[in-house]
Amino acid sequence: MKKTRREFLGTGLALGLAPVANANPFKDLVDTEESEEKLKILILGGTSFLGPHQIKYALKRGHEVSIFTRGKTVPKIHPEAFSMVEQLVGDREDNLEALKDRKWDVVIDNSGRKTKWTEDTAKLLVDNVGYYMYTSSISVYYPFTGDDFSEARSLVTEIPDDVTENERFTYEYGVMKATSEMATIEAFGKERSIIVRPTLIVGPGDRTDRFPYWLARLEKGGDIIIPGSSDEVVQYIDVRDLAEWMIRLLENKAAGTYNGSGPGFAMTTNAFVHGIHASYTSPVNYIQIDDLTFLQENNIIGIQPWVVQLPEYAGMSKSDNSKAIATDLQFRPLSETVRATKAWWYSDAVPQERRDNILTNERSLMIREEEILEKWRARTGD
Numbered sequence: 510m511k512k513t514r515r516e517f518l519g520t521g522l523a524l525g526l527a528p529v530a531n532a533n534p535f536k537d538l539v540d541t542e543e544s545e546e547k548l549k550i551l552i553l554g555g556t557s558f559l560g561p562h563q564i565k566y567a568l569k570r571g572h573e574v575s576i577f578t579r580g581k582t583v584p585k586i587h588p589e590a591f592s593m594v595e596q597l598v599g600d601r602e603d604n605l606e607a608l609k610d611r612k613w614d615v616v617i618d619n620s621g622r623k624t625k626w627t628e629d630t631a632k633l634l635v636d637n638v639g640y641y642m643y644t645s646s647i648s649v650y651y652p653f654t655g656d657d658f659s660e661a662r663s664l665v666t667e668i669p670d671d672v673t674e675n676e677r678f679t680y681e682y683g684v685m686k687a688t689s690e691m692a693t694i695e696a697f698g699k700e701r702s703i704i705v706r707p708t709l710i711v712g713p714g715d716r717t718d719r720f721p722y723w724l725a726r727l728e729k730g731g732d733i734i735i736p737g738s739s740d741e742v743v744q745y746i747d748v749r750d751l752a753e754w755m756i757r758l759l760e761n762k763a764a765g766t767y768n769g770s771g772p773g774f775a776m777t778t779n780a781f782v783h784g785i786h787a788s789y790t791s792p793v794n795y796i797q798i799d800d801l802t803f804l805q806e807n808n809i810i811g812i813q814p815w816v817v818q819l820p821e822y823a824g825m826s827k828s829d830n831s832k833a834i835a836t837d838l839q840f841r842p843l844s845e846t847v848r849a850t851k852a853w854w855y856s857d858a859v860p861q862e863r864r865d866n867i868l869t870n871e872r873s874l875m876i877r878e879e880e881i882l883e884k885w886r887a888r889t890g891d
Contacts, residue, residue, distance in 0.1 A: 543571035544760050551613040551638070552576045553601070553630060554620030555594075558714045559644065561586035562752035563617065568593055570756060577601075577608060578620075585858040586714040601626040605633055615640045615759045618693070627689040631696035642703040642759060643693040647768065648683040649706060653824035660706075660766045660832060664690070676821070690766075700764050705755055708770035708828055709814045712748035712846055713853035718867055720745070721854050722812065723785050724847065725867045726875055730791030732882055734874070735782055736809050736817075738799040743781045743814040744826040746771040747846045754838045763836050768828040773840045778815045784843040788851070798885055807881045812874060 550567055554560050555576035565587045567574050573595075580598035584591050597607035601620065608630070616638050621627045631641055649664045664687040668680040686706075694702045711720035726733060751769050758767070776784075779795075786793060798804060801818060810817045816825045830838065853859065867873055874881075885891075 543569075546760065548572045548614040548759060549612070550574050550756075550759065551608075551611075551616040551634075553616065553618045554578060556582040556584045556591075557619075558586070558716050559710065559748055559752055560619050561590065561714060562712075562749050563619075563756060564590050564594060566749075566753045566756050570760070572756070575611075575613065586853075601630065605629060608633055610637075612637045614638070615642060617642045617644065617755065617759070618689075619644045621645075621689045622685075624685055624688040624692055628692040628696070631693055635696050640701050640703060640759060640762060640764065641693050641697045642705065642755065643690055644755075645686045645690050645704055645706045646682070647706050647708050647770065647825070647828050648679065649687040649690065650824070650828070651679055651683040652821035653827075654820055655824060656827075657829075658768070658824055658827050659829040660768060666691075703758055703764055704766040705751075705758070705769045706767065706828070707751055708744045708746055708768070708826070710748050710751060711745045711814075711850065713849050714748060714858075715850070718863070719812070719814070720850060722867055722874070723782070724851060724854060725864070727782070727786045727793065728789050728791055729868075729875070730789070730793045732794045732796055732878070733782070734809070734878055734881065735779060735795050735797050736799075736804050736812065736815060737778055739777060739779050739797060741778045741815065741818065742775050742826050743778050744770045744772075744776075744828060745814040747841050747849075749849075750838065750840055754833070754836075757837055761836070765832075767833045767836065767838075768830050769833060769838070770828045770830045771838075771840045772843070773830075773834060776843075781814065781843070785847055788844060788847045796882060796885070800888075803885065803888065807877070807884065809874065809881070 550572050552560055552563060552574065555564060556578050560576065561584055564574050564576070568590055574593070575595040575597055577597045577599055579600060580596070599605055599607045613634075616630070616634055618627060618630065618641065621643060627643065634641070647658075650658055650662055651665050665680065665683040666687050668677060668684060672680055690704050693704065709719065715721060746769055750771060754769070782795070804810070804817060811822075814826065816822045854864070868875060870876065
């Protein structure tokens, strides 16, 4: 099952835009107290999806932020925050000059696309940074078989010889994340490493159309397929919940490994769909299709956060988040995630072509749904 992965950043020379001294326009925007200890935070990446939310929250908490990117992406999420951020330009592949002989309290590695990148930055920064936080993924648990999806689960560290091309893609990503985690711990030790393994991240700035699909589909209304059985569960996390919790982990020097997944209870696929539709007034008629063979035959193999219940994916929405909750991971209600995502989705930050793609692309389930339902009714006699 091919998944869209967020693009990663890195390259260039040093560019010294220093933060504005004694000015924090975010301080009073929400009821967020400043942290007692002010940190110097370096974010590797930072201009795309997760990073801007981390930056905004860190500034609200009174921290000082530097980012290291290729200097090519113009931030579209919280762009006002970047005037208060030191912007360092370089390339994680072959140019880390901007990071040399500098000290920070903590580093967040959001752009770890290759194990070598993590190895290089961790080794370079180990004597000048207190803690290294690596943004990993629950893909380190692939294949998602069995019942234990706690942080103690064994990681995928090699690709079997007999995998299909689609399986290879998922294995490669999982292995890269797992070995990058290992590189972090090898350089900084367990006592100075923080590993966060998010599930599907949703919310303002989403680089994929997985969650926005459901917004568009439920707004349209009509006959809507809910794939799978009614008791299947879904997992996702609002990007703001994830970003804010990660900053608090750094403030608390909470070394360790954590599953960054939500919500805070076992949400079924049906509850997820009904919860989104509560923000709309369109008439809907839900059709539950729980025949796995039929779903596969019609290429409905994953409308995230629902994932087809093949053996290798059956546990993908069952990661154990109890350790994260114990360390203050908090969750917004689904209605708030929908509200904020809608506001962003219909803003100038999203090109109209992207919105149209969900509605008109021949590969979109929205276009194929009527034909699939005709086949389903012919099979079931309904």
